[in-house]
Amino acid sequence: xxxxxQPLSVSVALGQTARITCGGNNIGNKNVHWYQQKPGQxxxxxxxxDINRPSGIPERFxxxxxxxxxxxxxxxxxxxxxxxxxCQLWDSSTGVFGGGTKLTVL
Amino acid sequence: EVQLVESGGGLVQPGxxxxxxxxxxxxxxxxxxxxxxxxxxxxxxxxxxxxxxxxSTIYYADSGKGRFTISRDNAKNSLFLQMSSLRDEDTAxxxxxxxxxxxxxxxxxxxxxxxxxx
Numbered sequence: 001x002x003x004x005x006q007p008l009s010v011s012v013a014l015g016q017t018a019r020i021t022c023g024g025n026n027i028g029n030k031n032v033h034w035y036q037q038k039p040g041q042x043x044x045x046x047x048x049x050d051i052n053r054p055s056g057i058p059e060r061f062x063x064x065x066x067x068x069x070x071x072x073x074x075x076x077x078x079x080x081x082x083x084x085x086x087c088q089l090w091d092s093s094t095g096v097f098g099g100g101t102k103l104t105v106l
Numbered sequence: 107e108v109q110l111v112e113s114g115g116g117l118v119q120p121g122x123x124x125x126x127x128x129x130x131x132x133x134x135x136x137x138x139x140x141x142x143x144x145x146x147x148x149x150x151x152x153x154x155x156x157x158x159x160x161x162s163t164i165y166y167a168d169s170g171k172g173r174f175t176i177s178r179d180n181a182k183n184s185l186f187l188q189m190s191s192l193r194d195e196d197t198a199x200x201x202x203x204x205x206x207x208x209x210x211x212x213x214x215x216x217x218x219x220x221x222x223x224x
Binding site: 001031033035037042043044045047048049054084086088090093094095096097098099100 | 141151152168205209212
């Protein structure tokens with residue numbers, strides 16, 4: 001089965017750029033989606049199909065996907081961006097989530 | 107406004123059964139494929155099952171195959187998950203989520219907690 005690997009935690013200084021990676025075999029050939037989940041809340045889609053932002057998601061959120069790594073980039077990080085972030089894709093009739101990354105804004 | 111509201115969670119003994127429901131509103135339910143996603147306490151997200159708009163295509167995670175049954179009633183704007191032979195490891199918050207396989211899940215319910223314990 002397909003596996004997605006994310007770092008357990010990422011820290012970023014307030015106002016700086018955070019990058020959260022999602023590793024998988026030839027992930028660049030797949031459509032990757034990213035979710036933000038704050039404590040006690042349901043996940044929210046922040047990037048779909050690698051690079052697209054749903055309406056209402058700030059432009060500070062962007063995505064890329066190439067080779068064996070997909071990346072979620074959060075520019076000008078704010079305190080409100082502190083959350084767990086999950087990558088996700090569809091492979092062989094199965095939904096697959098990464099283990100999640102806790103983003104801390106210092 | 108898109109709304110997804112899950113219900114049916116609760117405490118059940120190992121080996122027992124439970125039926126989860128998800129009531130949809132604010133959009134044309136029959137136009138969207140749907141999913142169940144779960145999250146064990148303190149853990150990450152796990153996809154559980156998918157059903158296409160017309161119920162013609164259904165998929166399950168290995169963890170639920172043979173025990174879980176996903177279904178929907180487009181006339182009643184409702185999604186269901188029938189769970190049987192429940193195990194301790196099925197304890198989780200279960201979310202219904204809207205979206206096709208390749209476009210991400212753009213709307214989620216608030217979740218319903220299923221606790222499997224004796």
